[in-house]
Amino acid sequence: MIDKKRDNKQSALKNDHMTTLEDNLENETNTLASKHKLLMPCREANHVCDKSQYQEATVWEKVKLNIHLLLCSFCRNYTKNNTKLTRTIKASNISYMDKTCKEALKKEFDKALKEHQIN
């Protein structure tokens, strides 16, 4: 049991190490090895993750993202938080003022404000 935990920890560390390494490599060249391992750099993975929160990622992008997530604990964590954020906002049923209504209110309020300042 403990050994297993330790193994997990080690592999997590390795993954972290790998992502930083990958990030470094990203700027220089996409070496064949890095391309092969993660299919896309972390920055792109996060971008696809953001897009998928708004249903704007393509199927191919999502497949690549999921493969990347299998290998990268940092991006896995980001994706987890990001999805949670989307779910929370959806659950909150948050409201905002109607745009036309807001503009009408603004006009009226500005008028009242001017009168107020004159007096």
Add this chain to the structure above:
Amino acid sequence: MPDHNINANKWIDLYSDYLFNYTITRVNDREVAQDLVQDTFFAGLKSMKNFKGESSERTWLVSILKRKIIDYYRKINSNKGQAEVRMNFNTEDDEGDWLEERVADPFDKTAEDKLENAELGDAIYNCLEKLPKKQALVFKMKTIEGYDTEVICNELNITASNLWVIIHRARTAMADCLKENWF
């Protein structure tokens, strides 16, 4: 305190959505909520000289709004009282309807959920306020108001990749903020 100055020019841009969300979770009617928010702004304008700067502008406006909401409930409650006097408990439709059946259902959790939603909505707007202005604006348009990427880009005159960078930063900050205060 000098840090809490009043600047009514920006009230509607800064606070209308927060106040509206605050109201609608408590009165459950868009039109009523709009009226109450509107009344609040005008009442705030009238009593601006009473603002002592002890709290932030928004807190002060919310305190006015709270009174407006209470007044609203008082008003509809007094109407209800009059209706009750005339109510006939033995209408044909109600035959066999016992008072026990009108008691709130203990398994109905919607009221509790609603309360939690109200607080969550407030928390989201609070976090939004901590973001830089542009990030907050873009995030709100994209996530809460649900505009298309193209529409936002045109309106704010930014490129799509620019938008996604802003969204990414905003989402990271929002997740951190909500993690501290909510998750």
